[in-house]
Amino acid sequence: xxxxxxxxxxxxxxxxxxxxxxxxxxxxxxxxxxxxxxxxxxxxxxxxxxxxxxxxxxxxxxxxxxxxxxxxxxxxxxxxxxxxxxxxxxxxxxxxxxxxxxxxxxxxxxxxxxxxxxxxxxxxxxxxxxxxxxxxxxxxxxxxxxxxxxxxxxxxxxxxxxxxxxxxxxxxxxxxxxxxxxxxxxxxxxxxxxxxxxxxxxxxxxxxxxxxxxxxxxxxxxxxxxxxxxxxxxxxxxxxxxxxxxxxxxxxxxxxxxxxxxxxxxxxxxxxxxxxxxxxxxxxxxxxxxxxxxxxxxxxxxxxxxxxxxxxxxxxxxxxxxxxxxxxxxxx
Amino acid sequence: xxxxxxxxxxxxxxxxxxxxxxxxxxxxxxxxxxxxxxxxxxxxxxxxxxxxxxxxxxxxxxxxxxxxxxxxxxxxxxxxxxxxxxxxxxxxxxxxxxxxxxxxxxxxxxxxxxxxxxxxxxxxxxxxxxxxxxxxxxxxxxxxxxxxxxxxxxxxxxxxxxxxxxxxxxxxxxxxxxxxxxxxxxxxxxxxxxxxxxxxxxxxxxxxxxxxxxxxxxxxxxxxxxxxxxxxxxxxxxxxxxxxxxxxxxxxxxxxxxxxxxxxxxxxxxxxxxxxxxxxxxxxxx
Numbered sequence: 001x002x003x004x005x006x007x008x009x010x011x012x013x014x015x016x017x018x019x020x021x022x023x024x025x026x027x028x029x030x031x032x033x034x035x036x037x038x039x040x041x042x043x044x045x046x047x048x049x050x051x052x053x054x055x056x057x058x059x060x061x062x063x064x065x066x067x068x069x070x071x072x073x074x075x076x077x078x079x080x081x082x083x084x085x086x087x088x089x090x091x092x093x094x095x096x097x098x099x100x101x102x103x104x105x106x107x108x109x110x111x112x113x114x115x116x117x118x119x120x121x122x123x124x125x126x127x128x129x130x131x132x133x134x135x136x137x138x139x140x141x142x143x144x145x146x147x148x149x150x151x152x153x154x155x156x157x158x159x160x161x162x163x164x165x166x167x168x169x170x171x172x173x174x175x176x177x178x179x180x181x182x183x184x185x186x187x188x189x190x191x192x193x194x195x196x197x198x199x200x201x202x203x204x205x206x207x208x209x210x211x212x213x214x215x216x217x218x219x220x221x222x223x224x225x226x227x228x229x230x231x232x233x234x235x236x237x238x239x240x241x242x243x244x245x246x247x248x249x250x251x252x253x254x255x256x257x258x259x260x261x262x263x264x265x266x267x268x269x270x271x272x273x274x275x276x277x278x279x280x281x282x283x284x285x286x287x288x289x290x291x292x293x294x295x296x297x298x299x300x301x302x303x304x305x306x307x308x309x310x311x312x313x314x315x316x317x318x319x320x321x322x323x324x325x326x327x328x329x330x331x332x
Numbered sequence: 333x334x335x336x337x338x339x340x341x342x343x344x345x346x347x348x349x350x351x352x353x354x355x356x357x358x359x360x361x362x363x364x365x366x367x368x369x370x371x372x373x374x375x376x377x378x379x380x381x382x383x384x385x386x387x388x389x390x391x392x393x394x395x396x397x398x399x400x401x402x403x404x405x406x407x408x409x410x411x412x413x414x415x416x417x418x419x420x421x422x423x424x425x426x427x428x429x430x431x432x433x434x435x436x437x438x439x440x441x442x443x444x445x446x447x448x449x450x451x452x453x454x455x456x457x458x459x460x461x462x463x464x465x466x467x468x469x470x471x472x473x474x475x476x477x478x479x480x481x482x483x484x485x486x487x488x489x490x491x492x493x494x495x496x497x498x499x500x501x502x503x504x505x506x507x508x509x510x511x512x513x514x515x516x517x518x519x520x521x522x523x524x525x526x527x528x529x530x531x532x533x534x535x536x537x538x539x540x541x542x543x544x545x546x547x548x549x550x551x552x553x554x555x556x557x558x559x560x561x562x563x564x565x566x567x568x569x570x571x572x573x574x575x576x577x578x579x580x581x582x583x584x585x586x587x588x589x590x591x592x593x594x595x596x597x598x599x600x601x602x603x604x605x606x607x608x609x610x611x612x613x614x615x616x617x618x
Binding site: 060063065066071074075077101110111 | 458491495498
């Protein structure tokens with residue numbers, strides 16, 4: 001098997017779709033097998049966040065804390081203080097939506113390796129509506145010193161990312177989603193914290209995508225190709241620390257950047273890329289993401305599409321962007 | 333560690349800690365006075381008599397853990413740690429200064445011997461519970477104890493009661509929480525800001541073993557910890573009645589001293605009072 005099958009036509013068809021949370025569930029069980037210090041904590045959502053596989057395999061290392069997200073992460077910090085590697089999981093809307101300060105003080109500032117897992121992030125909780133659609137978590141966690149932020153692109157990568165953060169010495173945030181989304185990687189695809197991956201080469205524009213947006217960016221690139229636009233697609237599963245080298249290398253070639261995320265474009269991944277470009281390279285930037293609004297109820301992929309996060313919107317906006325914004329060329 | 337100092341020596345040590353508190357706060361020019369002075373007897377007794385800790389081996393895997401949940405009271409912890417030999421005593425003069433290991437609120441990673449980072453209220457009982465859970469269920473370390481100090485105003489925080497439920501459910505018998513019941517918080521008396529009574533009833537209803545003691549009576553502190561350790565299958569809450577500003581006459585019972593330091597003149601008066609008191613402690617026991 002190749003590292004990336006990338007048969008775009010197959011991306012949205014079963015069996016090539018699975019929720020990233022399922023990959024987290026498998027990855028946590030594997031991390032638990034590999035390291036006896038891995039402990040799972042959940043706030044009354046064990047199956048929903050897919051921690052049940054770990055809980056069934058290691059009941060003695062699974063701790064139910066009830067619907068109490070502040071306690072979830074502070075108990076986790078106490079466990080980490082005595083050498084455990086706690087995974088504290090709930091919906092992203094509450095974790096880190098409700099307990100951000102506790103995470104900051106007791107894990108990040110305190111330099112303890114608590115692993116925060118925000119499941120059901122972004123648009124794919126669809127029918128639950130705006131209260132449960134967490135779009136602000138990337139921004140919230142990205143600004144926290146001592147915090148690694150990982151947003152895997154599909155379930156296979158989520159499995160690897162979970163194992164990787166278990167072995168990482170610092171506090172980490174893992175963002176996963178509820179709905180089945182396309183799988184674009186394979187067990188052989190590389191994953192390393194802090195690395196971005198060029199999935200498709202192009203020369204007119206670089207589409208930087210994170211999380212479940214990456215397969216949609218790939219589909220958008222295929223649409224753009226038909227319009228004569230050559231889009232490079234860079235998958236950025238680690239939002240912090242950013243793989244500046246890979247990103248800037250691509251942009252030196254294409255001179256235009258588009259970011260895609262299932263989150264607020266302001267302050268989120270797009271915000272991070274805007275900071276990087278402000279610091280290092282004034283290439284034109286289009287940030288595709290949620291545009292300073294809340295979501296609303298709808299079928300999961302309907303919400304995703306209506307918020308302008310699907311491949312059709314990515315392609316259309318990128319096409320217009322390429323037509324109206326000149327490429328940045330170093331030395332100009 | 334226990335049993336090396338007599339009650340009289342512990343009282344004198346607590347008095348020295350109070351001098352440290354007044355000195356460091358006056359020098360810092362900001363910080364909290366009343367709470368730390370009220371906690372001096374308790375924290376001194378814990379570090380000098382009760383806890384198994386070694387300033388020369390702060391990572392001892394068998395040590396007891398002390399989590400200060402009401403981080404603003406950290407001058408008492410610094411004051412005790414300085415006496416106990418965790419760091420040179422003159423370092424208390426760096427409190428709250430740029431570059432100091434003695435941050436305004438405790439930061440574990442800066443000062444060896446601190447076990448947690450706190451300040452934002454309400455999360456210390458949870459951290460203690462997490463550590464106690466690991467000792468009881470994961471690591472079979474039944475010889476270790478986790479001591480947590482919380483304020484009483486701090487009990488307004490919901491996080492505390494989430495932790496109370498959690499520790500009750502899991503019967504964390506190695507967890508001992510002291511509630512510093514000094515009846516004051518920033519905006520006034522606790523019972524007027526947000527009533528806590530029946531405080532004993534609250535903790536008991538969450539499945540805790542509860543004792544109430546005079547937090548300035550060292551024998552009561554020792555006895556209560558002995559009782560808490562003997563209780564099986566329940567976490568322990570020791571409601572520790574203290575006098576805010578204890579032993580500095582013009583601060584005692586006055587909530588206005590919650591969040592401010594003494595100025596130079598006030599510190600002089602306070603230190604004189606504490607020196608005189610040292611003499612009284614000696615004569616009482618002789």
